Amino acid sequence: MPGAEPNRGLFVRLAEGISLRRLEEPCLYHRRADELYELNQDGLEALARCRGHLTLDEVGLDPEFEAFCLAEGLLSLSPEPRPMPLVLGPAPRPSLRYLELQITWRCNLACGHCYLGPAQGVDLPLAQVVTVLREFEAMGGLRVLISGGEPLMHPQWEAINAYLATNSLRRVLLTNGLLLDEAKAGSLAVDEVQVSLDGMAEGHQALRGPGSFEPAVAAARAARRAGLDLSVATMVHAANLDQFDQMQELVRELQAQEWGIDAPCPAGRLGDDAGLTVSPARAAEAMAHAYGGAYHGGGGGMACGLHLATVAADGRVAKCGFYLDRPLGTLDQGLWTCWARQRPTPLSDIVGCAECPAAAECGGGCRFRAPAPGLPDPVMCSLMGVTPVID
Ligand code: SF4
Ligand code: SF4
Known part of the structure; x- marks a missing residue:
């Protein structure tokens, strides 16, 4: 057909090392780079169709999203079908990563x-x-x-x-x-x-x-x-x-x-x-x-x-x-x-951690190393330059 893009009839699947996850948010995981890309639900559902059994035309990705995924090497194309399994179960809360x-x-x-x-x-x-x-x-x-x-x-x-x-x-x-x-x-x-x-x-x-x-x-x-x-x-x-x-x-x-x-x-x-x-x-x-x-x-x-x-x-x-x-x-x-x-363990259960200015970075330190379950981790307090508030 005149003007038809040559790629449209190629079969599409997630590239090697790329997979989908339902964590607290839907995500795409790049194993080699160890990077997570957050997706919306539509993006997750669209990418879940990229399993090597449908063509780009049949999958019907949003054009901008499709261009991004191809440019980033997140999808691979082939002239023949190359079906792949999809492992995408529900994830617990909090997710086990x-x-x-x-x-x-x-x-x-x-x-x-x-x-x-x-x-x-x-x-x-x-x-x-x-x-x-x-x-x-x-x-x-x-x-x-x-x-x-x-x-x-x-x-x-x-x-x-x-x-x-x-x-x-x-x-x-x-x-x-x-x-x-x-x-x-x-x-x-x-x-x-x-x-x-x-x-x-x-x-x-x-x-x-x-x-x-x-x-x-x-x-x-x-x-x-x-x-x-x-x-x-x-x-x-x-x-x-x-x-x-x-x-x-x-x-x-x-x-x-x-x-x-x-x-x-x-x-x-x-x-x-x-x-x-x-x-x-x-x-x-x-x-x-x-x-x-x-x-x-x-x-x-x-x-x-x-x-x-x-x-x-x-x-x-x-x-x-x-x-x-x-x-x-x-x-x-x-x-x-x-x-x-x-x-x-909520930070609010640890004396001084919830109010600590370093809480976002430190997260209460190592709970095992802390001298007691409800006390801050003295090593992390030193590292963060914080004097723990202990009554
Ligand atoms: S080693 Fe320490 S910081 Fe790591 S999970 Fe165990 S208690 Fe927490
Ligand atoms: S620096 Fe100390 S007080 Fe602050 S969050 Fe870490 S362990 Fe808690």
Whole structure:
């Protein structure tokens, strides 16, 4: 037909790594960029028709919206139908966006601060990994943090890795790096590797043992060479306090897109080891070097962990790894059932937090690290430069 646009007869689907979510608002999720685009209901319904079985003409997107999606690479076109499944279940309120999945409690290190305590031969079976990730994805999940123990020590790691490639979640592997050589990095079906670096060589090894620093740095480099995003996680402790300027250079040189720095909590092997813990003020000084996003946050007047849950290798589900002794339930009851039992903490239940000028940024800090459930987190108060109001 004269004047007809050549693209109109092409079949359209969401591009690789793009998926739809019903969170508190309808959204489109860009897995590689880890970005959410809010949609209105019409936009959601229109994009839900882009499943590779209809042409652009048949889908009938608003022309301006269609041009935007094509220009941003959110849609892909093909001359033949390429049907794709649509995973778009209802989402709970609050939405569960981040899931820490401790697939194993095996570990090849015995770090002085590990909140799990001694390593154990407990693994989440492959079938349960698949079931929980399917449920998490259908609930609107965004990011799975595959942790341990050392996750690469799971006896079925290869099968887990193969499954990871098939879902729309952003996959982040949390590792100590000892098993992550070039070949392993090249085989990973994850978007991001998070390597633990707890100081320069001396500080790192004071916590993690001799010979653990160089492999961790090499693993970070291998992940970058394999084209994966890199983040670095650091624990502040007494033996790395003077190393944060050097670490800053290293982390920049490694091109980490995120540097998470945290202060230790008295749990697991750390107990109340005063030899490792540091004052809130010193911890805050070090934590000021951190950058990048986080997944522990609150929002809407609620404290931390508003969209986060942890699944342990023994199947318990909890608010986060520190709350495994107060589980929400077990995986055999279903993730949604467990999540529905979570009771977010209003900031108004924490002395001084609701009125705090830093509340929007801080969100009441870490509820586990706070000296009591109704008190502010002294580390975050130091970091925010706030004197907590405690009667
Ligand atoms: S208690 Fe601490 S570790 Fe747990 S979700 Fe809150 S900030 Fe994160
Ligand atoms: S800075 Fe302290 S008082 Fe303010 S919100 Fe954070 S924990 Fe609460």
